[in-house]
Amino acid sequence: MSTKTPLIIVGAGIAGFTLAKLWRQAEPNHPLMIITQDDGDFYHKPLLSVSLTKGKTPDNTISEYKKDLANSLNATILTQTKAIDIQDKKKVLVTDRGDFKYSKLIIATGSTPKKLPHLTNALSLNTLDDYRVLRPLMEKADTINIIGAGLVGCELANDLLSLNKTIRLVSDVPCPLSGLVPSPIGEALKDAMVEAGIEWYESTPPEADLTIQAIGLQHAPAISDALAVSPNGIIVDAHGKTNLADVYALGDCAEVHGVTLRYIGPIRQQAQAMVQTLLGNPTEISYPALPTVAKTPTFPVVVCRHPWIKGRWEVISDHDGIQMEQFDDQNKLIGFALGGNATQLRMQYQLPAWSLMEK
Numbered sequence: 426m427s428t429k430t431p432l433i434i435v436g437a438g439i440a441g442f443t444l445a446k447l448w449r450q451a452e453p454n455h456p457l458m459i460i461t462q463d464d465g466d467f468y469h470k471p472l473l474s475v476s477l478t479k480g481k482t483p484d485n486t487i488s489e490y491k492k493d494l495a496n497s498l499n500a501t502i503l504t505q506t507k508a509i510d511i512q513d514k515k516k517v518l519v520t521d522r523g524d525f526k527y528s529k530l531i532i533a534t535g536s537t538p539k540k541l542p543h544l545t546n547a548l549s550l551n552t553l554d555d556y557r558v559l560r561p562l563m564e565k566a567d568t569i570n571i572i573g574a575g576l577v578g579c580e581l582a583n584d585l586l587s588l589n590k591t592i593r594l595v596s597d598v599p600c601p602l603s604g605l606v607p608s609p610i611g612e613a614l615k616d617a618m619v620e621a622g623i624e625w626y627e628s629t630p631p632e633a634d635l636t637i638q639a640i641g642l643q644h645a646p647a648i649s650d651a652l653a654v655s656p657n658g659i660i661v662d663a664h665g666k667t668n669l670a671d672v673y674a675l676g677d678c679a680e681v682h683g684v685t686l687r688y689i690g691p692i693r694q695q696a697q698a699m700v701q702t703l704l705g706n707p708t709e710i711s712y713p714a715l716p717t718v719a720k721t722p723t724f725p726v727v728v729c730r731h732p733w734i735k736g737r738w739e740v741i742s743d744h745d746g747i748q749m750e751q752f753d754d755q756n757k758l759i760g761f762a763l764g765g766n767a768t769q770l771r772m773q774y775q776l777p778a779w780s781l782m783e784k
């Protein structure tokens with residue numbers, strides 16, 4: 426048995442497990458502990474908004490169980506355990522089930538859905554446990570209001586079409602996916618959803634049997650007041666390091682060198698660089714241009730929008746779907762957005778990487 430102090434990861438989402446797997450490959454023997462407030466089973470979160478169409482129940486959404494993960498990772502996984510403080514001078518993580526000494530601490534605690542205070546009965550979809558609650562309610566309800574026409578709201582509305590219910594998508598802006606796709610693609614998505622039977626509201630909708638809020642995510646309160654945070658997440662540098670010695674953060678909870686990207690693609694890049702840094706080879710996190718897919722079969726969308734350069738969008742073609750490109754102020758191609766049949770053009774794009782250090 427190793428007497429070394431474990432590396433501790435808080436959070437058993439895609440960020441926590443991606444880091445755990447990569448780190449274990451590089452460090453076969455060092456003790457590893459994963460601490461999470463949920464059940465510790467692994468599921469691919471993007472499935473939650475397409476599970477009806479894919480025939481996934483909450484249980485068969487799980488792809489790896491905690492016990493198998495603990496074996497394959499040679500790790501201790503503590504579930505139903507909430508991290509509540511960090512004593513950084515002593516290198517101790519405080520939880521509601523005891524204190525744990527760490528050699529390095531990785532925070533991967535995700536983010537939390539924004540809530541409208543007046544919608545007290547509305548539910549959100551951000552975790553498998555949320556889905557366990559929502560699934561029977563969605564099946565039972567005749568009318569469902571979805572508040573928010575972002576990625577999760579639109580995907581869920583598309584998914585619910587398969588249940589033949591009255592689905593109302595409620596937005597405070599005229600176009601879905603605003604902030605992610607340029608308006609011609611948002612308009613086309615809206616038209617396709619309405620044609621497929623989703624009702625679109627920009628004003629208060631009638632009462633429904635079930636209301637789901639999908640108005641975006643926000644930074645969850647950080648484990649410790651000593652951690653430097655911004656409104657978007659735990660502030661980390663380009664190596665993923667927080668302001669506390671030997672404490673790192675990645676995934677939805679982290680603002681990496683001023684940028685928070687709450688998607689799957691960036692997590693792998695962050696974890697790969699962080700493992701190198703943990704091994705003593707300081708490596709800056711960098712991102713290739715990472716496209717996002719909206720799982721909206723009524724009008725599929727793929728977008729690769731530069732995360733911090735606003736740029737200018739141009740329609741390249743709208744004959745068979747919509748093809749748009751994003752240019753910087755030197756007319757260099759920095760992004761694309763494709764809707765409908767034009768999504769097939771995705772592979773033709775080779776975009777410059779998003780270099781955090783050039784920001």
Ligand SMILES: Cc1cc2nc3c(=O)[nH]c(=O)nc-3n(C[C@H](O)[C@H](O)[C@H](O)COP(=O)(O)OP(=O)(O)OC[C@H]3O[C@@H](n4cnc5c(N)ncnc54)[C@H](O)[C@@H]3O)c2cc1C
Nearest residue numbers: 436437438439440462470471508534535676677687688689
């Ligand atoms: C419905 C839906 C669809 C999505 N679709 C896509 C998509 O198509 N493409 C895409 O790129 N992205 C998509 N995303 C976003 C993507 O899923 C997230 O960016 C990613 O899963 C975040 O992973 P994470 O590990 O950082 O956080 P999470 O998955 O939220 O994991 C956080 C973990 O931390 C634990 N935790 C939190 N606080 C504590 C604490 N104090 N103590 C102990 N444990 C704690 C939680 O229990 C959990 O295990 C989608 C998101 C949702 C909700």
